[in-house]
Amino acid sequence: MGRIFSLLFLLILSSQGHALQTDSSSSTALTPLLEQLPSTKLRAMGPLIEKIAQVKDVKTRHILQLMLDGELYYIKANKQLVQAVKAENRQYQLTDALTTEPVSVVKKSKISKVKTNNRLRSSLRSLIAKIDLTDDDKEVRLQAVKQLLDSPTKASTATISELIDKEPDQEVQELMQATMALQQLRDGEISEQITALNTLSGSLQPAVKNTIVNLLSNLQEGDLTEQQASLKLALQQTLDSIESQASFYGFIENIFFGLSLGSVLLLAAIGLAITFGVMGVINMAHGEMIMLGAYTTYVIQIAFPSIIEYSLLIAVPAAFLVSGLVGILIERGVIRFLKGRPLETLLATFGISLILQQLVRTVFSPLNRQVISPEWMSGSWQINPIFSLTFNRLYIILFSIMVFVSLLLILKKSSLGLHVRAVSQNRDMARALSIKSDWVDAITFGLGSGIAGIAGVVLSQLTNVGPNLGQAYIIDSFLVVVFGGVGNLWGTLVAAMSLGLTNKFLEPVTGSVLANIIVLVGLVLFIQKRPKGLFPQKGRAAD
Amino acid sequence: MTTQVSESNKTNSLFSSKNPLHLTIGILLITTVLVTLGNLLFPEGSALHVSDYTVSLLGKYLCYALLALAVDLVWGYCGILSLGHGAFFTLGGYAMGMYLMRQIGDRGVYGNPDLPDFMVFLNWTELPWFWAGSDSVLWMVCMVFLGPGLLAFIFGSLAFRSRVSGVYLSIMTQAMTYALMLAFFRNEMGFGGNNGLTDFKEIFGFSLQSPSTKLSLFIATAIALAIAYGICHFIVNSKMGRVVTAIRDAESRVRFVGYKPEHYKVWIFVVSAMLAGLAGALYVPQVGIINPGEFSPLNSIEMVIWVAVGGRNSLYGAIIGAVLVSYAKTRFTAIMPEAWLFALGGLFVLVTLLLPKGIAGLLPTIKQRLITKKDAPDTQQKGAKL
Numbered sequence: 050m051g052r053i054f055s056l057l058f059l060l061i062l063s064s065q066g067h068a069l070q071t072d073s074s075s076s077t078a079l080t081p082l083l084e085q086l087p088s089t090k091l092r093a094m095g096p097l098i099e100k101i102a103q104v105k106d107v108k109t110r111h112i113l114q115l116m117l118d119g120e121l122y123y124i125k126a127n128k129q130l131v132q133a134v135k136a137e138n139r140q141y142q143l144t145d146a147l148t149t150e151p152v153s154v155v156k157k158s159k160i161s162k163v164k165t166n167n168r169l170r171s172s173l174r175s176l177i178a179k180i181d182l183t184d185d186d187k188e189v190r191l192q193a194v195k196q197l198l199d200s201p202t203k204a205s206t207a208t209i210s211e212l213i214d215k216e217p218d219q220e221v222q223e224l225m226q227a228t229m230a231l232q233q234l235r236d237g238e239i240s241e242q243i244t245a246l247n248t249l250s251g252s253l254q255p256a257v258k259n260t261i262v263n264l265l266s267n268l269q270e271g272d273l274t275e276q277q278a279s280l281k282l283a284l285q286q287t288l289d290s291i292e293s294q295a296s297f298y299g300f301i302e303n304i305f306f307g308l309s310l311g312s313v314l315l316l317a318a319i320g321l322a323i324t325f326g327v328m329g330v331i332n333m334a335h336g337e338m339i340m341l342g343a344y345t346t347y348v349i350q351i352a353f354p355s356i357i358e359y360s361l362l363i364a365v366p367a368a369f370l371v372s373g374l375v376g377i378l379i380e381r382g383v384i385r386f387l388k389g390r391p392l393e394t395l396l397a398t399f400g401i402s403l404i405l406q407q408l409v410r411t412v413f414s415p416l417n418r419q420v421i422s423p424e425w426m427s428g429s430w431q432i433n434p435i436f437s438l439t440f441n442r443l444y445i446i447l448f449s450i451m452v453f454v455s456l457l458l459i460l461k462k463s464s465l466g467l468h469v470r471a472v473s474q475n476r477d478m479a480r481a482l483s484i485k486s487d488w489v490d491a492i493t494f495g496l497g498s499g500i501a502g503i504a505g506v507v508l509s510q511l512t513n514v515g516p517n518l519g520q521a522y523i524i525d526s527f528l529v530v531v532f533g534g535v536g537n538l539w540g541t542l543v544a545a546m547s548l549g550l551t552n553k554f555l556e557p558v559t560g561s562v563l564a565n566i567i568v569l570v571g572l573v574l575f576i577q578k579r580p581k582g583l584f585p586q587k588g589r590a591a592d
Numbered sequence: 593m594t595t596q597v598s599e600s601n602k603t604n605s606l607f608s609s610k611n612p613l614h615l616t617i618g619i620l621l622i623t624t625v626l627v628t629l630g631n632l633l634f635p636e637g638s639a640l641h642v643s644d645y646t647v648s649l650l651g652k653y654l655c656y657a658l659l660a661l662a663v664d665l666v667w668g669y670c671g672i673l674s675l676g677h678g679a680f681f682t683l684g685g686y687a688m689g690m691y692l693m694r695q696i697g698d699r700g701v702y703g704n705p706d707l708p709d710f711m712v713f714l715n716w717t718e719l720p721w722f723w724a725g726s727d728s729v730l731w732m733v734c735m736v737f738l739g740p741g742l743l744a745f746i747f748g749s750l751a752f753r754s755r756v757s758g759v760y761l762s763i764m765t766q767a768m769t770y771a772l773m774l775a776f777f778r779n780e781m782g783f784g785g786n787n788g789l790t791d792f793k794e795i796f797g798f799s800l801q802s803p804s805t806k807l808s809l810f811i812a813t814a815i816a817l818a819i820a821y822g823i824c825h826f827i828v829n830s831k832m833g834r835v836v837t838a839i840r841d842a843e844s845r846v847r848f849v850g851y852k853p854e855h856y857k858v859w860i861f862v863v864s865a866m867l868a869g870l871a872g873a874l875y876v877p878q879v880g881i882i883n884p885g886e887f888s889p890l891n892s893i894e895m896v897i898w899v900a901v902g903g904r905n906s907l908y909g910a911i912i913g914a915v916l917v918s919y920a921k922t923r924f925t926a927i928m929p930e931a932w933l934f935a936l937g938g939l940f941v942l943v944t945l946l947l948p949k950g951i952a953g954l955l956p957t958i959k960q961r962l963i964t965k966k967d968a969p970d971t972q973q974k975g976a977k978l
Contacts, residue, residue, distance in 0.1 A: 331759050383941055387944065391758055391759045392758070392762070396943075397940055399893055400897075400940020400941040400944075401937060402937070404933070404934055405937075406933065524766060524770050524889070527763045531763065562778055565774055566771050569767050569774075572767070573771075576756060576760065577750045577751060577753075577754045580754055
């Protein structure tokens with residue numbers, strides 16, 4: 050029989066021949082069973098699919114899943130098993146069920162569905178679950194249990210109780226226990242329910258909470274027997290403990306989000322803390338330095354599409370150089386002529402920011418550009434079912450601290466840092482001691498701008514890269530620097546983090562826009578009270 | 593030599609004493625009369641005809657000029673660089689917008705006689721408390737001055753008392769207008785959210801679409817500008833104005849002499865905010881819309897560049913700057929929209945680097961050159977030496 054079919058396949062679909070040959074050799078045990086599928090009656094289908102499920106083959110699961118999804122068809126002419134998906138004009142796109150290679154597009158009348166019914170579907174489900182639960186990969190098993198946990202049935206608990214003792218991994222085993230307990234909680238007697246609750250008390254799965262809430266709302270109505278009352282009490286206690294844990298993790302999550310927002314603010318503001326704080330130059334084009342950094346990332350990804358994974362690692366130094374050089378250019382070309390005239394500097398640099406924005410608009414188009422996140426930046430660290438930390442935010446926090454520390458080291462330990470501090474404290478004296486103050490100015494400004502460029506690389510991972518990217522951060526950055534105390538890097542750190550945290554803790558209460566406004570108004574009021582910021586500079590350098 | 597010096601003194605006095613007041617108001621009135629005549633007497637198609645569109649455009653420029661005057665008063669004469677005057681301008685505009693909104697009555701899309709369209713859209717059943725009375729002219733006039741004035745008073749007295757000055761103050765004013773922008777973008781604020789207030793029908797019973805109303809609004813703006821110019825001129829030349837100028841130049845000394853600089857600063861800040869509010873109120877009926885975009889920090893900073901181009905420390909300079917830059921903007925955005933921001937940005941850089949006193953700073957020099965050339969062509973070399 051099988052040979053004849055293979056021959057038929059070869060004759061009719063010669064193009065498919067090669068794939069079929071190689072494939073049929075690997076699924077020899079499966080093929081004869083599958084060939085029975087089109088002709089089997091519904092009644093005999095149950096034992097057949099169980100036999101199929103027992104075959105250890107990579108294709109087995111795929112076939113069963115197709116059957117469950119109602120996409121498993123066979124071609125009437127040759128009984129070939131195919132996956133049929135609706136295409137245009139009432140046609141069906143056929144894909145070979147075994148080889149997953151496209152076959153052809155045909156009318157509905159040419160194909161026929163492999164019969165299933167509800168009973169079959171539920172056994173299909175548990176068969177698939179069983180296949181997954183016995184998979185060698187731990188992740189697959191974990192996913193399978195999680196799926197069962199969402200809607201546990203008697204059948205699935207039976208499957209699990211068979212497998213639970215053989216399960217080598219503790220995490221999967223615990224989930225299995227939770228699934229069984231949840232099933233009991235749903236369908237068991239009251240005494241069983243109470244014991245199940247004990248098992249579930251530490252579980253944070255959303256399904257557990259939903260079930261408890263449902264049961265509780267059912268118990269609200271009418272008079273309760275003594276047993277029901279004790280069940281209600283137990284339910285309530287478990288729910289309380291789940292909710293207190295949830296609010297605890299919510300709190301931690303808020304702190305995490307706040308810190309990550311704070312790190313973004315820190316990165317955006319720290320360059321300004323150097324140019325504005327240390328040098329006393331008001332650079333309204335600082336936001337555009339950030340924007341240039343973000344566009345540098347974009348350009349690098351466009352220029353080297355083959356190494357997207359490492360593009361950020363290249364983009365960081367590249368953005369530092371691009372923004373830094375533009376910064377030096379601005380300092381040499383404009384700012385140095387406006388020394389000691391802060392308001393004019395403000396206006397001139399604002400003009401530069403307009404020019405840079407329009408430049409980017411003309412070169413790259415006014416639309417937002419898409420910057421790709423590399424694989425290692427996406428994903429998250431799942432700590433428990435309701436709490437996870439996303440990798441990109443985690444990296445950003447770490448990265449911003451790294452930048453902060455290295456900047457602190459440069460300013461405090463290197464000879465350049467010494468010169469920068471000397472010039473900012475007493476320019477004439479520094480010059481008298483043979484420090485080239487012009488050169489120091491240019492390099493410092495370049496450093497501050499370069500760090501803004503690095504901030505742009507980071508921001509390109511979080512928001513859209515567009516010509517207005519910088520404008521969104523300029524006011525925030527200035528406020529962070531002023532709030533922290535001008536000329537004080539530690540102040541900038543504290544200010545950025547506390548602003549980030551305040552924002553994130555206000556957000557759930559007030560909504561993000563209002564939170565933004567409250568923070569702004571609060572800052573303005575704070576600066577009225579303490580014009581020198583959180584950590585004012587003391588001594589001679591102060592004025 | 594001596595004749596030369598006295599001559600240059602005379603030319604300076606031409607521009608610094610009472611003359612610019614008469615000259616500016618004179619030029620303003622003549623322009624207004626000419627535009628009015630051009631619009632009314634000459635038929636369309638005639639070379640001398642001034643179209644309704646041009647009248648509206650000129651009216652808009654004059655609003656900007658009034659606004660520039662307000663900025664100049666605090667920046668040029670008191671040294672307070674406000675990057676938040678757009679907030680006062682827009683608040684004045686909103687006060688007028690609210691009044692115009694109520695004048696629509698039941699002619700809106702939803703036909704509700706009491707509620708503006710956007711409130712009906714938000715399913716509100718009654719006017720919020722801060723809209724109470726907004727259908728009366730008196731209320732509108734009060735709010736045009738009170739709204740911006742109060743904000744300036746609160747902000748100013750807080751800021752100046754704690755001696756926030758210079759760049760810090762500039763950034764804080766910018767933060768103020770930014771915060772207001774975010775707030776007004778919210779629908780819950782009750783000012784029309786994103787779309788702002790628009791679809792106005794009439795003002796004081798006259799249709800806003802009719803040419804005669806447009807012309808009247810233009811004339812009203814010109815008169816307002818002339819009066820405001822007079823007031824500013826008076827303030828600047830009064831004793832108080834001298835103290836204010838002294839504060840700009842040496843705040844500590846003024847304090848040591850026994851004045852309270854913060855009082856003067858708050859006072860001039862409030863006056864300036866009210867003028868800005870008036871400009872906004874005149875602006876809204878002529879352009880037909882007011883929305884939170886007017887709060888954007890870029891707008892406020894554009895006002896500053898008008899004054900910088902025209903020349904701060906000179907009232908007529910502010911007017912020249914506002915009109916010139918706005919005209920350039922109209923032309924540029926029509927011909928090459930891309931180039932406008934380049935031009936504006938370049939203007940910022942060039943003016944601050946090369947022309948710190950603006951156009952008004954150039955005028956006396958040019959005038960002096962002309963006089964030197966005409967009167968004594970042979971002493972040109974001497975003049976160059978001077």
